[in-house]
Amino acid sequence: MYTQALDLPDPSTSGSGALSAVPPGPTADEAARQDRFDACVDADGKIEPRDWMPEAYRKTLVRQISQHAHSEVVGMLPEGNWISRAPSLKRKAILLAKVQDEGGHGLYLYSAAETLGTSRDQMVDALHSGKAKYSSIFNYPTLSWADVGVIGWLVDGAAIMNQIPLCRCSYGPYARAMIRVCKEESFHQRQGYEALLVMMRGTPAQRAMVQDAVNRWWWKCLAMFGPPDTDSPHSAQGMRWGIKRISNDALRQKFVDATVPQAKVLGVTLPDPDLKWNEERQQHDYGAIDWDEFWATVNGNGPCNKERLATRVKAWNDGQWVRDAAQAHAAKQKARAMKEAA
């Protein structure tokens, strides 16, 4: 009954074209490069663009960095909607600066991905055609001014929690970009929290607006850290390569523990009846996250996915004349410089 499965090729009859049972091993040079790479990662060193790296490491970085860059750029949209409706000149100036910072973060990150051999055009194409991912969190609507404060407090708070460990990522350009991004995110988080503190000292209607925004964003922020460690296909390898330093679940837990006292100071209730301090674990327990809703959103079926992509594609198309004009100007300058040099 097992005879066919146990049939082995006869080595005397299998020529050089025959399938080999074991793929050819690495050459001595390849093995030495891999050893140098592993040693650098194990010693907490930095891999730089000129260094040899395994193809899978490069691919993983491009996947994560391009997803991260797109998140920054799409992340400008929910808050950008409120620039013209900010309640005062001060809030408008702060929001303008914040949204502009997010665009800047996208640019640092696209540049970091370019050092891995993937062009900006390729990444933008992948986003616009719906192939590339961006953070689930930006597919929810911003219904009131309090949402802008809550995005600063919770979304940027979650982003900092996730991004501080990335400052120690093994890939040099990504790690260095994250240092600056984290400094700016920290300002974003504080401006959001301060805006909410002001509203909580205001009228009952303002306080209710803050609580409503917290109710709508809390669970989405917990999901933002990614699937549970047991369902996270990339985590183990990402940690082995020193790209990820802290797991999705561990970061989520740190975020919950850091946020509970902030909510108390603010005077809002986090919408989770199961949220309570666990004396034994010295951490908070929290309720179940709706992962079906998360995956539906990641896979394009959240409340604003279509609108967000359509807005990005329109902005890209509307900006074509600017890119054309910049290129024409650069070509003219180059031609003039060559004429003068001749």
Ligand code: BYC
């Ligand atoms: N949304 O094996 P896993 C910001 C995907 S922007 C969508 O755990 P990994 C801000 C994941 O990509 C914040 N997809 O993956 C801007 C993977 O799918 P693929 C953005 C998600 O990579 C403006 C699959 O699920 N931050 O701060 O080990 C205003 C399996 O996941 C999400 C970053 O991008 C999600 N939430 O870990 C305000 C940080 N989560 O690629 C704020 C950099 C997971 O196989 N990225 N997926 O198709 C990371 O740290 C990691 O990539 C993640 C996921 C923790 C997100």
